[in-house]
Amino acid sequence: MYHLLKGFHEYLTRKEQYSILILGLDGAGKTTFLEKIKTLYTDTPGLSPDKIGPTVGQNTGKITLPSAILQFSDLGGQRGIRSIWHRYYDNCHAVAYVIDADDRERLSEGWEIFDSVLSDPRILGVPLLLLANKQDSSLSLSVEEIRHDYEEWYQRKLESSRRRTDRGQDTENRLQRDRIASLDVMGVSAIEGTGVRAAVDWLFIRVQSRYVFDPLLTVRSTEKVSRELHKPES
Ligand SMILES: Nc1nc2c(ncn2[C@@H]2O[C@H](COP(=O)(O)OP(=O)(O)OP(=O)(O)O)[C@@H](O)[C@H]2O)c(=O)[nH]1
Numbered sequence: 472m473y474h475l476l477k478g479f480h481e482y483l484t485r486k487e488q489y490s491i492l493i494l495g496l497d498g499a500g501k502t503t504f505l506e507k508i509k510t511l512y513t514d515t516p517g518l519s520p521d522k523i524g525p526t527v528g529q530n531t532g533k534i535t536l537p538s539a540i541l542q543f544s545d546l547g548g549q550r551g552i553r554s555i556w557h558r559y560y561d562n563c564h565a566v567a568y569v570i571d572a573d574d575r576e577r578l579s580e581g582w583e584i585f586d587s588v589l590s591d592p593r594i595l596g597v598p599l600l601l602l603a604n605k606q607d608s609s610l611s612l613s614v615e616e617i618r619h620d621y622e623e624w625y626q627r628k629l630e631s632s633r634r635r636t637d638r639g640q641d642t643e644n645r646l647q648r649d650r651i652a653s654l655d656v657m658g659v660s661a662i663e664g665t666g667v668r669a670a671v672d673w674l675f676i677r678v679q680s681r682y683v684f685d686p687l688l689t690v691r692s693t694e695k696v697s698r699e700l701h702k703p704e705s
């Protein structure tokens with residue numbers, strides 16, 4: 472009887488675990504963002520910015536909220552490391568894509584990579600948040616400017632590929648356009664922590680509402696994610 476009650480209690484108080492990928496170009500501020508999350512949500516403060524170097528591989532961090540656990544994976548953004556990102560796509564529950572709003576020179580490069588993430592079939596149905604980081608810098612583009620810059624970049628891409636567009640691509644473009652139209656962009660300063668809680672709230676609310684009614688999907692994905700995260704890198 473004790474075991475039965477214990478099992479029932481555990482079932483009732485069990486927290487779902489969701490896996491969230493933090494992606495973006497090298498230098499965008501992904502690790503700084505993750506370390507700030509650790510500082511804000513755990514008893515062990517994250518690394519201070521002066522202790523953070525370029526990520527070779529991935530960093531992880533787990534936070535426990537009243538009704539869920541969020542497991543973050545910050546993947547290195549350098550060109551050579553981006554080729555492993557796709558390994559995590561199958562099993563993630565949400566993506567936060569970090570853009571350096573202070574680095575105008577690399578915005579197009581950032582959009583190209585963002586576009587390839589956003590249009591991956593495995594990511595199309597997954598909550599995706601665009602973070603315009605480094606808002607503490609006076610030269611940073613605002614959230615509106617970042618959104619506008621991406622939309623302009625996307626229009627240019629569409630125009631240049633128009634001649635090659637067939638029916639299949641047309642459907643794909645429509646899906647992508649719908650996604651862009653409903654894309655959420657938030658401004659953050661990973662260094663100062665501004666907007667970080669709002670971004671975590673967004674991710675939590677979206678994963679809860681997307682997966683809570685499909686516990687089978689959540690459990691299956693979470694197990695796979697856990698296996699993937701602990702798999703040695705080849
Ligand atoms: N001003 C400012 N600088 C930031 C902010 N976030 C990160 N940085 C700086 O940007 C640089 C890169 O930060 P990282 O967090 O290492 O960037 P990353 O995206 O993890 O880079 P990779 O690991 O190479 O993919 C560092 O010098 C940070 O201090 C921010 O909010 N404001």
Ligand SMILES: [Mg+2]
Nearest residue numbers: 501502525526
């Ligand atoms: Mg990093």
